[in-house]
Amino acid sequence: MTTTRSLLACVLACCMAWLAGCAALPARQPPPPAYALADVGAATLARVAAASTPADAAGRSGLRMLPEGPFSLDARLALAAAAQKSLDLQYYQLQSDSVGFMLLRAARDAAARGVRVRLLVDDFYTAGQDELFSTLAAYPNVQVRLFNPLPERKGSFVGRFIGSAAVFSRINHRMHNKLFIADNSISVAGGRNIGDEYFMQSETANFIDADVLATGPVVREQSAAFDLYWNSAHVWPIEQVVPPLLAPEDARRRFDEIAGPQGPPVPVRAHDVLGKTSVHQQLAEGRLDLMFAKATVLVDQPDKITRTTPAEQFDGSVTQHVMELMDTARTQVLIISPYFIPGRRGMERLGRAVGNGVKVTIYTNSLSSTDEPLVYLGYARYRDDLLKLGFEIYEVAPHRGASTNLGAFGTSISRLHAKISVVDDDRIFVGSMNLDSRSARINTEIGLIVESAEVVREFRRLIPARGFQSAYRLRLSDSGRVEWLEPREDGGFTVHHDNPGTNWIAEFWNWFNALFVGEEQL
Template sequence: MTTTRSLLLACLLAWCAACITGCASLPARQPTPPAHALADVGATGLARLVAASTSADGQGRSGLRMLPEGPFSLDARLSLAAAAEKSLDVQYYQLQSDATGFRLLRALRDAAARGVRVRLLVDDFYTAGQDELFGTLSAHPNVEVRLFNPLPERKGSFLGRFIGSASAFARINHRMHNKLFIADNSVSVAGGRNIGDEYFMQSETANFIDADVLATGPVVRAQSAAFDLYWNSPHVWPIEQVVPPLLAPARSRERFDEIVGPAAPDIVVRAHDALGKTAVRQQLAEGRLDLMFAKATVLVDDPDKIARTDADERLAGSVTARVMELMDSARSQVLIISPYFIPGRLGMQRLGRAVGNGVKVTIYTNSLSSTDEPLVYLGYARYRDDLLKLGMEIYEVAPHRGGSTNLGAFGTSISRLHAKISVVDDDRIFVGSMNLDSRSARINTEIGLVVESAEVVREFRRLIPVRGFQSAYRLRLSDSGRVEWLEPREDGGFTVHHDNPGTNWIAELWNWFSSLFVGEEQL
């Protein structure tokens, strides 16, 4: 997968090429009438099912279920799309043209054919080659497709579009990283997953360790308000204004069907997930969702964040700032799970203060051999030794130990971390799209949930084996002050690696060279 940060290395080339060839530009954006989440959904099957699933002590609180396994999380989205009667509001940073992406798009088409209002909002950064796909989907009655912060250049590969849009780099560098799926304004699925094979354990080469939360109740209405905030933003364009349709509507719909292909067999899921829960598909058929109830709060960035010229102003009030404040309130422990972790000067100060106050800080992130963003790993490595010296525990995902996560069969594929979770003490947890790095803090927009519940935290901790993070290397400093990576063995011992495991000096040299061209603020 092409990655945002790695492609920043092409920025210099893009600027040079732009000076020679010129750049594309967008037409003037035409205002669109505001639209909002449907409120008259009480009679829908999903709303009635939520009511039937809500216990007496759950009244006024949100219903919640962790979705740690990819197939179960994909099943939840597809099943909710099939059950929706009124509306589907869908928002993603990336929606790939692969088997998983086509599954979801077929489900949206089929819902629209039943009369469901479908609103699909996609960040435009990774839509190279998808103009026809999204344009022909938008030709269906009841479907609207919009793009967040579109690139001016529409043709060619990602790099070609990037070069052709280079004169707008200061704008297109800011992306909508949000992930959100809402059915009938009654049930949502949100967390760290984009839409693509590797986010749902459907890839043969590499799959992500990730997490979503299914939600009902008050928090869903707050998520719908967050969706509307983006849908009606001036940074969002109807796809027809960016890519005028070339085909008649009927032919466009036929073309969409040709692109996404025929229906595929149902997703295969185990009888129970790692938490002992059955699939959402089965629970919908049985008429009751298995939920925990708690206070949940939506954290969401203002889409206008991307237009603020001062980086500190973009940080103020952001999802990142609020999660850091949550960590500041820790009394005993903080667990940080972040695939892209660069604490920066401010983060180091706050984490150091927490440790000084007796708070145990544990960090779980990618290793150099598991990450899809090696430049980010190098940014994190600048702080790694100091984090260890301060007494923090650090674990890095070992790419070939996915089977020890209890999250399904990785097979021969490597495991990579993509979940973004922070656990504070034993009673608060954040799950969302936000990484603990400068890009999430000051460049992109993010969304997430804070849940205040000891029960939910206990449920999450069940995902961590009794012996700890067996899917990861544990880091320590040797007597000489060098980092060592301890790989768990089946006998309970460790194999000690004195150099970054799973890499070679050529790759490390190239990554170091590349890092010279990308500042930490862009990572």
């Protein structure tokens, strides 16, 4: 769902809601609170995590970058298959496609082994999935909850939008968090939702994204963050929103029909781009290949979605903490954000850093690669000034995905979805937060700050020595116009004087739509 379509849906929703009433949620019945399981030391995953931890770890967490989609999917499936106590899954979007069904089947199978499964999904993109999640919850040991559910349950995304238009604030505020925790011992977290395009399985477009696998103290922090949301007043058990229509046995049979049979595994290479074997193989060998460093969880409070003033929304947010981290930069800041709209506050803070001699590099989507063109136009309002101030800007070239070495894009285009900030040579943030107003004030977010030169060096290995070969580098011409420099194999550049990969009709349409959407909503 693009912002443009959301805008049109909103306009239509307001008109329809005025003509005919809107749906309403039943009164919420608070479910009993539940928390991460602490008695997991005897579980296989806990023992592997312990065996992988050196004696001098001294409170540091074990970490591994997962920049490739197939390896990141393998990690989740391998952890689900090895879990013996619990699986806690929290996602903004969990699609009904091959990857989504793969993960849900893995959760079902874990529950059948006696594993407690808790699945928390934001309700924005669940159109048509009520039956799927309701029947999954019919399995013993499985609980499914929805964050900030929409009142209207029937129809398409637009139909639900229309039926829920009377409570637009409920529609507009979402849980953007992504988190996967197995046996309260090993986690996978970062930018990826659950869907084909996040794991290099789409035939049309795939995302450049990143996750971090973790063990040690930071996993307990993540479990506490999960529990914070699981027990929030903004979270509803699926059965209170979608009353069960089938007997449990029939519901389970129906889930099996929807999710389908087990398909072939997603192939992974012998080693990923960083030279590491798959998590599945390492678990089988009883030891994970990890780096150890101090890591801290940043997480928004669930009630951020009810705060009314920009100051209240920003105070204590993940965005605030990341901006404060950038303020401490001595030499350089790298911002990787698919949806980058710095706003006045960001321009002041980042501009001050550049003025103090800090090199600030931005890697974001181009207009031809983004799935949110209105967001690009919001960023473009600042783009020329950023270049004038001395920022270095790269925009993803959609046809150059192969140059990332992050997987086989084939004929699909590449789009950026990773959310990473690197400060100097020793600190890195990886999480769900975009550098825009929506992440700062409207949605909830989660992420990790890692303090480690080793981890930063490992991440920088993903960037070719010649720079971002997957992107256009932007510059200003002598006349002050933006130019896009596309890398060539001979080391030179092809210069584009107009926004590459687009046409004036598309740009005009996007500009026209942008007139109706405030920057704070992008």
